[in-house]
Amino acid sequence: MSLPPLLVIDVQNGFVNSKSRHVLPLIARLVEHWSGRSAPIYMTQFVNRQGSQWERLFGWSRLRDEAEIALDPSIAVYAKYASVFRKDTYTAVVGPFLDDLRRQQWSEVVVCGIATDSCVLSTAIDLFEAPESLRPIVVSDACASQAGDKAHQAGLYLLGRLIGVDQLVDAETVVGMT
Numbered sequence: 484m485s486l487p488p489l490l491v492i493d494v495q496n497g498f499v500n501s502k503s504r505h506v507l508p509l510i511a512r513l514v515e516h517w518s519g520r521s522a523p524i525y526m527t528q529f530v531n532r533q534g535s536q537w538e539r540l541f542g543w544s545r546l547r548d549e550a551e552i553a554l555d556p557s558i559a560v561y562a563k564y565a566s567v568f569r570k571d572t573y574t575a576v577v578g579p580f581l582d583d584l585r586r587q588q589w590s591e592v593v594v595c596g597i598a599t600d601s602c603v604l605s606t607a608i609d610l611f612e613a614p615e616s617l618r619p620i621v622v623s624d625a626c627a628s629q630a631g632d633k634a635h636q637a638g639l640y641l642l643g644r645l646i647g648v649d650q651l652v653d654a655e656t657v658v659g660m661t
Contacts, residue, residue, distance in 0.1 A: 566583075
């Protein structure tokens with residue numbers, strides 16, 4: 484059985500802070516595990532475009548400059564093993580990743596990153612609802628929210644309700660499965 488792709492969502496300077504930094508070592512461990520098996524790895528970078536809904540509805544204009552958009556250095560060192568793409572949506576089920584999903588016909592995708600309550604949540608739901616009947620596997624302890632643990636826990640709660648609690652696993656379990 485081939486290893487499913489690992490999708491590392493938005494581990495960027497603009498989202499890594501004191502409330503999300505603790506997941507970086509686990510995410511690095513997952514990327515090392517996947518890269519050592521020559522398995523597909525994808526990394527996303529969120530870009531907040533001028534005139535976006537975030538700007539118009541929230542008044543939020545961060546994640547526009549390259550310093551904030553850049554991958555956190557602890558994860559950027561692994562970018563050579565990954566397909567890195569930018570997105571301007573919560574979901575990562577877009578562009579080159581979506582094209583590869585369809586072409587490779589994967590049945591599962593392992594998801595980790597920032598933020599559990601927004602981009603991870605949206606991506607996992609989109610994978611679950613994809614016509615390809617994919618199983619999103621969310622690595623719960625390798626996800627965090629820059630808004631803190633309350634937002635992270637809310638995201639996990641909603642993920643359990645929307646994609647099923649069996650799709651929420653810890654890093655040790657997912658490494659053991661692969």
